[in-house]
Amino acid sequence: MSITLTVNGQRHELDVEPEMPLLWVLRDELGLTGTKFGCGVAACGACTVHVDGVAMRTCVTPVEAADGASITTIEGLAEASGAAPGELSALQAAWVAKQVPQCGYCQSGMLMAVSALLTENPQPTDEDIDAAITNVCRCGTYPRIRAAIRDVTAA
Incomplete structure (x- = not known):
């Protein structure tokens, strides 16, 4: 089946099984x-x-559900956030400044979830963050994540 996706601004026509996970x-x-x-x-x-601007978990999303959609991955987050090519977004810069990642494995998904939250709610409370960000960080860097969010929302 032919699926069309626009990923990080580039259009792709793919011949894949419709139930293949988007991931x-x-x-x-x-x-x-x-x-x-x-x-x-x-x-x-x-x-x-x-x-289409909504944080989505791709491991259970069949690609056919995203047919025709605009998708932003971690590779395109900075430019989608308005950063110049080769620059970090304000959120990514705060992540670095607060030394959020330990192992780093969860961080791309965490950044995408937080970015979606801040687009919807630029001044989230701690309760808003807890409700919206259900991503798991096995290293437990949640205090640093919250500090990075606070840095971005204070700017």
Whole structure:
């Protein structure tokens, strides 16, 4: 089946099985390996990307559900956020400044989830953050994540 996706501003026409998880299309078909496989049941959030601006867990999303959609992955987050090519977004810069990642495995999905939250709610409370960001960080960097969010929202 032919599926059309616009990923990080580039249009792709793909001949893939419609039930193939979007995660594997991004990683295996398009070579965008920043989006990670974690649990395979949409519980951890490592596979989070934006589909038409909405944070979505791709490990359980069949690619046919995204046919015709505009998708932003971690590789395109900075430019989608208005950063110049080769620059970090304000959120990514705050992530670095607060030394958020330890192992880093969950961070691409975490950044995508937080970015979607801040687009919807530029001044989230701690309760808003807790409700919206259900991604799992096995290293427990949640205090640093919250500090990075606070840096971005204070600017």
